[in-house]
């Protein structure tokens with residue numbers, strides 16, 4: 001699960017109205033985190049807990065109480081004063097009964113727990129006391145302190161990085177409560193989280209965004225009595241005389257993803273490459289009549305990689321008149337609006353293309369990946385596969401999946417063509433149902449295959465072709 005601030009508030013409210021007081025959730029959060037600290041630190045180490053005035057600070061008091069009760073050397077500092085949220089006040093009093101009092105920090109610490117701000121942080125408000133705390137923690141870190149953040153590294157906004165000024169605690173580990181936060185996936189904020197560990201505080205599944213489904217195994221299922229018609233027919237349209245490579249990559253990726261039959265509409269030069277490198281595929285002319293003739297016998301169509309066709313928008317319009325799932329990539333990302341239809345439309349832009357499609361800067365997209373992908377998907381009623389350092393699959397009715405953990409070696413030409421081939425192939429096999437889940441599984445397959453290649457090839461040398469060949473070798 002991945003939360004935004006509003007969802008974090010909603011789940012708190014749901015728990016409260018369903019009968020579980022917030023104080024209990026705070027108790028669970030704090031005591032689970034205290035256990036993780038006890039497991040990895042000795043009683044002789046000096047621990048500093050920095051507590052804010054909200055509920056994040058309240059978690060800090062529970063952690064402090066649990067540690068001091070077990071004989072750990074704890075200093076608790078409350079740099080913003082003693083104003084407390086109603087929920088945390090209970091725990092502040094209870095912790096005081098164990099002898100936990102607020103003190104000024106003194107000297108070097110081995111461990112610092114950051115419980116200054118959580119999901120309630122407002123990046124618009126200037127705060128010099130907090131800036132001083134960030135400097136203090138970063139100096140302690142330089143001198144060897146290990147930094148743990150509670151829920152969110154303080155100063156990091158939860159939902160988007162649009163107002164983020166990079167004044168924040170840089171944690172080694174963040175104990176995220178119940179669910180991940182959107183900012184844990186954004187380029188400017190993710191580094192502040194360090195390693196991520198999730199703390200189960202007993203809440204139900206909630207929220208619109210999910211980390212990608214791990215069920216890649218489901219994609220490997222083959223029917224014992226199946227034939228090539230069982231696994232759909234995909235039509236890929238792409239390639240040009242000057243860019244024949246991308247459609248070849250897409251073709252090989254589609255074949256390695258299990259499609260029953262593959263038709264490729266491409267130009268003369270690319271045809272030669274495909275016949276040589278992927279003889280399993282069938283090639284047709286890259287003309288509208290040839291494509292029109294093929295449409296009735298395919299189950300999904302993808303268009304765009306390496307395409308250099310003046311008539312591309314007419315072709316896209318024609319494809320969108322069909323009742324097939326249509327994947328629009330690269331040169332085919334030309335539409336400003338899309339027709340109403342029942343079959344899904346999937347757009348697969350990288351960040352630069354998405355910036356162009358939305359008339360925004362790359363930075364503003366990177367700072368608000370989830371919001372931007374969601375807005376486009378809902379406004380245009382399409383599925384957005386947004387390719388960045390993570391891959392977002394945004395549904396037309398809101399929410400979606402995030403795929404992370406791919407090799408840094410994928411930041412090269414050819415990666416997008418590969419993913420396009422994988423996704424179109426999967427859609428041809430599963431043209432209806434929960435297509436976003438299938439797309440997420442496909443992207444997860446691709447990401448995991450790339451990571452597996454890293455075992456024998458440095459990311460700098462990793463090529464899209466290596467990932468394609470690895471698809472069938474994925475260790476499940």
Ligand SMILES: NC(=O)C1=CN([C@@H]2O[C@H](COP(=O)(O)OP(=O)(O)OC[C@H]3O[C@@H](n4cnc5c(N)ncnc54)[C@H](O)[C@@H]3O)[C@@H](O)[C@H]2O)[C@@H](O)CC1
Nearest residue numbers: 025026054055056057117118119120121122125127151177
């Ligand atoms: N369901 C959950 O996930 C649970 C969340 N809990 C904790 O509750 C936290 C959220 O608590 P809150 O909503 O009280 O929010 P926070 O504790 O994040 O902070 C809110 C306080 O900080 C102040 N503040 C925010 N931005 C500021 C700025 N820039 N300058 C100065 N002051 C600023 C606010 O006025 C308020 O007093 C979570 O992050 C988590 O640690 C847990 O206690 C229990 C369960």
Ligand SMILES: [K+]
Nearest residue numbers: 114117152154
């Ligand atoms: K925090």
